[in-house]
Amino acid sequence: MSLAASITVVQGELRLDVEIVVEPGEVVAILGPNGAGKTTLLRTLAGLVPLESGRIALDDLVLDDPAAGRFVPPEERPIGVVFQDHLLFPHLDAAENVAFGLRCRGVRRTEARERARAWLERVGLGEHAGSKPHQLSGGQSQRVALARALAVEPRVLLLDEPLSALDVLTRAETRRTLARHLASFEGVRLVVTHDPLEAIALADRLVILEEGRVVQSGTAAEITAHPRSTYVSSLVGVNLYRGRADGDRVVLEDGAALSVPAAGTGEVFVVIHPRVVSLHTSAPSGSPRNVWQGRIEGVDHEGSRVRVGVGGPRRIVAEVTPAATEALGLAEGEPVWVAVKATEIETYSR
Template structure:
């Protein structure tokens, strides 16, 4: 073989090896990436009355929201992640490090509690510096770090203020700065906006979203507010009776609720039944005509705003779905009225206060509820 031919073969071998090496390098990087973030199965038993069994996984940069009714287990899950509640079984790994038996104070975790729990005798600066001091930083270095975090939170002017002089929104940001100052690999937020009034909540939610967008590790948020979850989280995990009943991207969960709790949370009427084409025979109820052509077990959802109400049975209506109902209750929100209806089908309807007055709606009144098939959404159960 000539040198020229040999060199050619070597070049071809090298060229063929480079893509393979690149693939191997990418695979190694992917495997390493799997070790980053949160990998947990949280099993906690409280006697014979309650068992939490929840699996959570997240990558660095992810914000996961735990949603659920009171007593569902979401706060227990958060406390288990923090090490404040021991696991009965399961595992807890953060960046491939087992934390099951690691004391709370040694976990690379920051926590923002619902009531913030700021030290009342310390200034905002020293509250934030507390974490770095506990991790071995000197007083000057810890306070310098704290000053930087307060500046990021637009609170530099309040460094010397004690908690009682701070507004609710300011206290929340100090608590967040204190949690972030230890540079956690997992940030836990327990109802972080619950203590705020509606006006402050709007501003703080926007600020919190910006800070979470810049957070390079995993954040887990517990909330009962669907708007907080939709705005702040990348992934929703709905918990009921200690187990996960639905999870996914916020838009997917909102569009395809699978439990009554989630449907109420996102403001939809939800039913289950069996589809045969465009007709769904609802479980324990009437048939409903839908826009989707499906077969087998399905869920059917539509918003209360899709429901039109009539005091007399409408004639010539284009709505394919019509039910005779009674008004069970009325609730006013600004210029909207939500009517809770029972009868052939239990459902909620939204209408303006003017329309409610024109219909003379009151508890016990008989109405006809109509929904167009095009305003329904059916999907496999």
């Protein structure tokens, strides 16, 4: 069973324009910054936001197709959702929350209650069946939300920022539990998150969503190797520029040229790892041919490394040792020379 969606929705400032296919056997994470349209995408799949144009289908079952005049309301879609903030019903206890969907589907009260208890056992909350949501910890309420979504045996499971409402300590544990339940769920699995760690931990494939559009899709390794947006490059921690390659040089968007051996031709991304950026207090001489002057905008100590942000004709982050920082007197506001060896620059076509 696979989910195929081609989605166009306008909500206020946001225009969501996305094609996405989730195959059986894979967990897909939609990763993107706040406001990228992740939650809207999920609500559209669940039927809480109707499509403006496009089509959502689960194998042969068409869920939304405005052109064909078809719209399956959320209560009739075989889709379970674990919402951000979990959205447990505050007036019902944990078992009644889990039984809610079963009751809506006509399961008798006692049987629904029994099956709800069984689900709570499965997520390790058997003794909390009678607890109200406000009596549960973040991790527990997350598991109740998961049990509630799974109890009606959906064919698609959607999770919206499943771990973001949790504190750091419970997050790691809940992430493991969640990964286990995701693995045992035999259906379409889609996670929406702004946290790259969460995405990598839970999903096989990442889809990067920015400003309502998919900018990149692939495994975590593929994406970190070839970031295609500033958002991804900053997640990965590398410097990313757009430019046009022409033989041994790349002309960047700011007009400056970098020398890069065998850069090829055409539109390219240029990746410069912070490790290969060197900083100097006077104009360096010698092999590096990519040299420019800038001003230090920030100095961040991260353990044994120091990340130095340099502004100027283009922003770049350099990674140096604390000793070098000391020796060169690197501090915010100081002028500095930036040098990058041509052979250390990586390019790939856009």
